[in-house]
Amino acid sequence: MKLKVYADRMSQPSRAVIIFCKVNRIDFEEVRVDISKRQHITPEFKEINPMRKLPAIVDGRFKLFESHAILIYLACVFPGVADHWYPTDLFKRAKINSVLDWHHSNLRRGAVEYVKNTTLAPALGLPLDPQAAAEAEKVLFSSLSNIESVWLKGSGRFLLGGNQPSIADLSLVCELMQLEVLDEKDRSRILSPYKKVQQWMEDTKNATRPHFDEVHQILFKAKTKLQKVRLMSTNSENLKTKLASRM
């Protein structure tokens, strides 16, 4: 029975798992679970992942969730996955685990909360929260600074001085791609101080093309849609100001 990957490509860890499967030619079936339609909280999906989060996989009778655990499992179980993704060398592996653990409470927390509280909250039926956004921004900047100065310290193009990407590169870059839905000026303000981070993102994209771009299509569409909404809102504000100035 083919590996099933339950995913919503709007979710960054879902994208990391799908890209990993495609790049490594793992034969899988993608089962779309649309978060915006609340398909992740149905009783059917609870059978797959009782925590109701994406991504999740079913491999034969084996069920698993949490994207880092999934990436490690796929790298270890599927033959043909190149060693650089999750090296058998215990020291290299330990360092990758360290980056992945760090990710949870740092880059992920900062990026998710910032994007939610500046942009996506209304789409989730929540109010925008400027204070939460300000706190998340601090975590995000501190995380980017640590990626630049600690994880990208070596001479290699990838995290931990590697010359080829690991699952940590893929996971963290997919996280940062979520910033695409921000206002473009804001995204540029956040990323522009971090030259190494920008180059590493490019290198990770290049190492996983064409799958990287294909899997991110949905995000670029969402970006265009959100830009239109912003433009309409700005035009409407301008019109109000014009009318008010004539009264």
Next chain:
Amino acid sequence: MKLKVYADRMSQPSRAVIIFCKVNRIDFEEVRVDISKRQHITPEFKEINPMRKLPAIVDGRFKLFESHAILIYLACVFPGVADHWYPTDLFKRAKINSVLDWHHSNLRRGAVEYVKNTTLAPALGLPLDPQAAAEAEKVLFSSLSNIESVWLKGSGRFLLGGNQPSIADLSLVCELMQLEVLDEKDRSRILSPYKKVQQWMEDTKNATRPHFDEVHQILFKAKTKLQKVRLMSTNSENLKTKLASRM
């Protein structure tokens, strides 16, 4: 050269690593880094862990931080660590990774933020934040509920239906032990609905005695100290009320 473990026993992930070493008779030197004296932000410690967090280890020339990554490394590298701590079976290992990943943004986030914002903030030079505490409480309750109904679903005494503890049991129970510094009534209110969780905590303590108790001594001392402070503050409030009623 002996393994060095940089730790502050007031930090729950530090305790998990120390207990793991002791239970598995790993020969190590504990280097105390006192967070209350801000020793974790010194230039010397930055050489050990550039992220300035505890615990961290130095094994020969190899440096590592993030407690889950450390526990996995120790379980894989040191001979004599029993298989149940981090089984070589890839399916069991994947499930343990899943629990450990889940821990970061759920139990850990809820417990750390709740304890900080109801109790420890003043000791860290921060104000108590009731709103943040209320939000953390939701995450904490949801996490406890998921431990009870998902991770402790099986018939075994430990997480994932195991009959012997894994590094996930140790990590999560050390996290929950941090609730000891709360007011005892509040701790009881939080834990009492979760009977399986309470039994599992006891079972994990029993499986790692006498080291579990010994390594937690500092926490019990802090608990006593905080109780005295609370009592004095209550007595002083009572005195004020008495005096006010006589005026």
